[in-house]
Amino acid sequence: MPIETVPEILSQYYLIAFDAAGNERDEPEGKMSKKVLDTLSSKPITDVFLFSHGWLGDIVAARNQYNKWVKAMSKNLADIEQIQKARSEFRPLLIGLHWPSLPWGNEELGNSSESFAIQKVSxxxxxxxxxxxxxxxxxxxxxxxxxxxxxxxxxxxxxxxxxxxxxxxxxxxxxxxxxxxxxxxxxxxxxxxxxxxxxxxxxxxxxxxxxxxxxxxxxxxxxxxxxxxxxDRARQFGESGGFQLLTKLQQATSNDVRFHLMGHSFGCIVVSATLAGLNGCSTLVRPVNSVALVQGALSLWSYCSDIPVAPGRAGYFHSIVADRKVAGCIITTQSENDTAISKIYPLGAGLRQQVAFPIKADGSFEFPKYGGLGTFGARGSGLEIVDMKMLPVNSSYQFEAGKIYNLDSSEFISDKTGGGLGGAHSDIAKPEVAHAIWQAAIGS
Known part of the structure; x- marks a missing residue:
């Protein structure tokens, strides 16, 4: 299907699928990125929203997640009205990226929701x-x-x-x-x-x-x-397929067209690598306008200039901040209900003795050597950090360019039912989460 249509609201987005090597896959009618570029050249698009799913996402899961995200964004009518007042010509284009993070999932580009048939082997x-x-x-x-x-x-x-x-x-x-x-x-x-x-x-x-x-x-x-x-695959895909796609989109548009990136879980690695480029050293055509890292499964030190637990070493994605690759703000979300990031992520990075953080005499605590962005937010030197609660939809943010906002989202990213061992990790299609992303885009 050339363009995905979200049921109920009839909003549309492009789904661009890549293989494990970061190469775009062919649709029956050609590459989807070509259709996106044709749209950008023929329609007065003002804002491009580019989003990436995380771990354990096949084609079917990506569709389901993106449908929920787009529906949540589309239902925030007050935010849409606000951005239309600020920019009367506002006309967005939505793009969902798919990278194969579930190797035995359904990777067919058709609409079938059935998994691969199990072969007759032991x-x-x-x-x-x-x-x-x-x-x-x-x-x-x-x-x-x-x-x-x-x-x-x-x-x-x-x-x-x-x-x-x-x-x-x-x-x-x-x-x-x-x-x-x-x-x-x-x-x-x-x-x-x-x-x-x-x-x-x-x-x-x-x-x-x-x-x-x-x-x-x-x-x-x-x-x-x-x-x-x-x-590793999320990073490689972002540095190759993600960066190349963003470059083509920016080259095909004027400086007035704004770009907004959003990732979830390991998709935050994809988004960060897309901005940083190969080995964190590539140059964008121009800065993007806003970035949202939702329950990020990447290091809390990723963006800083000097890691306290590894003095003299910058976070892998520090060039995003140092080279001002984001013209507006960066927002991140944290939830104490997300056990995938609070428990599973650090166990995957190192053993318990490397991730435990001691309580100090004054009652404060040290951030761990290994910890996820979705638990602790962005940390380290060289960052303008604002810690705050995620706001309800009837409250306005005052996001400022150049700052990173760590949003305590425990009140809203909270539903653990159906989340299994990950808890509320995927409970992100909420009006309040969408509101924060809209506000970041408006503020840009």
């Missing part, structure tokens, strides 16, 4: 095939995965990891090529050294799962590797 071989797509798709990692899954089927709850499983995990880690480079490194490498036995014991003591499989802690190291790989 359960172990099916799992080997699917996890190899995620981590490393060659014979050596496939054999390592086979060892892990067969062992898990024989004994799902061993006291320690069997030696052959530990060795298989070390093989997977080498094949994934996700070197541990610590805080401030590129997403996917911003973690401690891989220690499968320690991860196994940590999850045994405090069970937490962030994958589709729940075979006990024997698979916890595998879920950790998958977590790192998806962060």
């Amino acid at each position: 359960p172990v071989e099916q799992l080997v095939k699917e996890y190899a797509k995620r981590i490393a798709n060659t014979q050596t990692p496939k054999q390592a995965l086979r060892t892990i899954f067969l062992s898990a089927m024989e004994n799902v709850a061993p006291d320690t990891l069997p030696p052959e499983v530990c060795e298989a995990y070390e093989v997977l880690n080498r094949e994934a090529r996700l070197n541990a480079e610590g805080e401030g490194a590129a997403p996917g490498r911003d973690h401690e050294s891989f220690d499968p036995e320690s991860i196994f014991q940590e999850v045994e003591n405090d069970p937490t799962s962030y994958g589709n499989l729940d075979w006990g802690s024997i698979l916890a190291p595998l879920r950790t590797l998958s977590f790192w790989k998806m962060k």
